[in-house]
Amino acid sequence: MTAYRSRGNPVEHGFPHLATVRAAITALLRRLPDDGIRPYAVGLSPADAAFTDADDLHLGAHRVASAVVAALGLPDARMVVAFRPMQEAATVELAAGPEYFVEVNDRFRTHRRDLAAALAHEATHVLLHRLRLRFPGTADDEVLTDTAAALLGVGWLLLDAYREDALGHQKLGYLTPEEFGYVLAKRAVLVGEDLSARFTSPQAYEAYVRGGALADRDLRRAPLAAAHGAERRRYARDRRARGATGGTGAGYRFERHGGGLRVTFDCPVCGQRLRLPVAGRLRARCGLCRTVLDCDT
Numbered sequence: 001m002t003a004y005r006s007r008g009n010p011v012e013h014g015f016p017h018l019a020t021v022r023a024a025i026t027a028l029l030r031r032l033p034d035d036g037i038r039p040y041a042v043g044l045s046p047a048d049a050a051f052t053d054a055d056d057l058h059l060g061a062h063r064v065a066s067a068v069v070a071a072l073g074l075p076d077a078r079m080v081v082a083f084r085p086m087q088e089a090a091t092v093e094l095a096a097g098p099e100y101f102v103e104v105n106d107r108f109r110t111h112r113r114d115l116a117a118a119l120a121h122e123a124t125h126v127l128l129h130r131l132r133l134r135f136p137g138t139a140d141d142e143v144l145t146d147t148a149a150a151l152l153g154v155g156w157l158l159l160d161a162y163r164e165d166a167l168g169h170q171k172l173g174y175l176t177p178e179e180f181g182y183v184l185a186k187r188a189v190l191v192g193e194d195l196s197a198r199f200t201s202p203q204a205y206e207a208y209v210r211g212g213a214l215a216d217r218d219l220r221r222a223p224l225a226a227a228h229g230a231e232r233r234r235y236a237r238d239r240r241a242r243g244a245t246g247g248t249g250a251g252y253r254f255e256r257h258g259g260g261l262r263v264t265f266d267c268p269v270c271g272q273r274l275r276l277p278v279a280g281r282l283r284a285r286c287g288l289c290r291t292v293l294d295c296d297t
Helices: 018-031 057-071 114-132 138-151 156-160 177-191 204-219 229-242
Strands: 079-086 090-093 097-106 163-165 167-169 252-257 260-266 273-277 280-283 292-296
Touching: 018 138, 057 079, 057 114, 057 167, 079 114, 090 114, 097 114, 114 156, 138 156, 138 177, 138 292, 163 204, 163 292, 167 260, 177 204, 229 252, 273 280
Parallel strands: 079 097
Antiparallel strands: 090 097, 163 167, 252 260, 260 273, 280 292
16 A cells, blocks of 8 residues: 655646546445445444544554444454554555454554554455455556445545645555545445545545546436536437447447337446436436436437
8 A cells, every 4th residue: 555755756636547446336336245335324433533642552553443344344354453664554464364464654653643544445455355356456456445445434534644734745545636536426426425524634625526526527427317418419419320320429329229229328326337218308226336317318
């Protein structure tokens, strides 16, 4: 897990990992049990993540680790936390369990407010290991881990750990701040969570807003009824031009089925491929994330 950056090594911004993030959301929801994300609707609270100078170092670290484990639905997993000098923020030894050994950067001995964020990333590694879900390649797999942490209610801490001041700046995780905001906005659609008052870092809040704006645009793509006028007109032109023979538009595809026309497109929340009849205004429920979508096909 990446950790700290100086002024000479700027934080990456924007959405360079967006395709992998979207694939990670789809893959995670497909791998979760039948009740999906509902068991994770109540994420890790600021009170459970709090770790102050008044806490005993090791007892406090294990208390926070236990709270993270519980938030991720890993009640039979015990995380043993140790501190040592290291370049990374933290690492975890993945094994059969039930004990998992986590080593965290010595910096957290005194900079305690972000220990829960580092533990959130490592505990999510444990969850994905148990789900037998991983992406090929270290970089993509770490993006999957950050995405899962954010979607399942503990990753907001990773975004809140992004801060800048006169001495330098800090960022945890592999996603950009805006990408964290994007995934957290997807979670908000799924569980109705509003994190706007939770961020202690002004820079994290700004990234949360920018990421949320992109997620909102996903909800306004044709053939969704909320699509803006220009996109609705483009969709209508594509439907007339391509509907006769089938063809691809901007994020959707028309195809003939029997005597009717259908349009396929990605669910704007989870990325699952949807297929609907071209029949005007209708409501559809995504079979993966169960989001009800108002469409105008």
